[in-house]
Amino acid sequence: MGRTVGEVAKLAHVSVRTLHHYDSIGLLAPSERSASGYRMYGEADLDRLQQVLFFRELGFGLDEIARVMGEPGFDHREALEMQRRMLADKTAQLRHMIEAVDAAIDGMERGVTVDDKDKFEPFGEFNPAEYEAEARERWGETDAYKESARRTARYTKDDWKRIMAQQKAVTDGYIAAMEAGDAPDSPEVFAVVENHLVSISDNFYTLPGEMFGNLAEMWVADQRFTKNIDKVKPGLAQFQHDAVKAWVAAKYSK
Amino acid sequence: MGRTVGEVAKLAHVSVRTLHHYDSIGLLAPSERSASGYRMYGEADLDRLQQVLFFRELGFGLDEIARVMGEPGFDHREALEMQRRMLADKTAQLRHMIEAVDAAIDGMERGVTVDDKDKFEPFGEFNPAEYEAEARERWGETDAYKESARRTARYTKDDWKRIMAQQKAVTDGYIAAMEAGDAPDSPEVFAVVENHLVSISDNFYTLPGEMFGNLAEMWVADQRFTKNIDKVKPGLAQFQHDAVKAWVAAKYSK
């Protein structure tokens, strides 16, 4: 069950080395490994690979791709729609290039010179950075995001493994508290909140305690966050929100 | 006379460093240097740069570009035609990618899985030969074009110099007539038209007199032609059109 690197490589028209590379930087880690350590790619991995390749075709850097796809609000469907628009824009740019070629041929044919500005106009049209802005707007760009981007850019696969384990521990803490029926303002829950804050500050961006409450607001105010968090356990977003708000209130009340 | 790196960079939407790089690897050396050592790019350099950028957009490596452009038989015109074909191929590839995105969105919507092979088909290496037929169809390759391509393939640098001078003479003829206030159906103008026809037939493709009118239609019907011709002198396209139409009418009226 699942495909080996070679099979995926052939299927997706990329090199084996490329898949190794994507794995090593944590962009696309196969969901399984065989007993002997072979990478085994499942259906979801292929979907993710397709996304990566679309972004790559559109001129995104691998770190940008990882960042965009790692955003909490990232949504496969939305991404596809964005990619569709971007691909359409890219074809428009190519059409303009073709017109520029025509103009050049035509100019030669009749010995007239093409205006220099027109000569290069199509080259300036397609700017992935423009879309990055859109992607950020869609999935959340802030100063914190910038800092996070800077810091996460250097993370290796092992770093991510560690971070994800850490995040899972935090999430598990919330869930345990929920299931135990702990109140959001109980000391047990406050401990989890503090771990949460530390893990964010350590791994992503400096988060002053006072602002943790704002982040918590987002978990319930923004559907995308809510959906994502509640995927783990329904009601988790609300619980996390309550816990953090209570903690902030207790800590910074006066 | 000539532009500095910064100016060219802005114009062509590339970085100054890129121009330095192209110079250092001998891909695009500015034809002049100012007294103080500044790179000065002339018109021909800009044309070459445009070519380089087209090739680059098409995925060629800089060494390949240098090799192709350094070949003894290399011809600007021929290259433009090749680039046109390849750009068309590339748009076809992008179209297929858009279809793949649509399929993915569609699949998500109705909960169907897309076949893995289809998922990555558009990423298949961009192979010009594969799409050549389709590209030609899109482009509307005519017999005249084929003949032109065949004939121009053998032209040398000197041939082109001669041809361009000839074209310029024709253009000058029209302009002189325009400025002198000659009517499009005057004998003086008819002489220019006949030169025009001969120069096309000699250098590019057999153009039966009757069809010259159709070509003339294009000069005013197709914005690209109009713009290009009028760059030399506003109203020239219309004047050439009228002259040729009058000539065809007079010659083939009955």
Next chain:
DNA sequence: CCTTGACCCTGACGTAACGTCAGGGTCTAC
């Protein structure tokens, strides 16, 4: 005439996204 800021020069090292071995297990297939 002199300064200032925008621009240019030439090294030279840094980086991204892989390509390309090297050295060594794994897996079917006859």
Next chain:
DNA sequence: GTAGACCCTGACGTTACGTCAGGGTCAAGG
């Protein structure tokens, strides 16, 4: 049971620039 096709993990090489550093050039303004 061994050949041949694949897989693994380093690790160094390559392409096409990005990014300083250290130092001239030039038009405008005080």
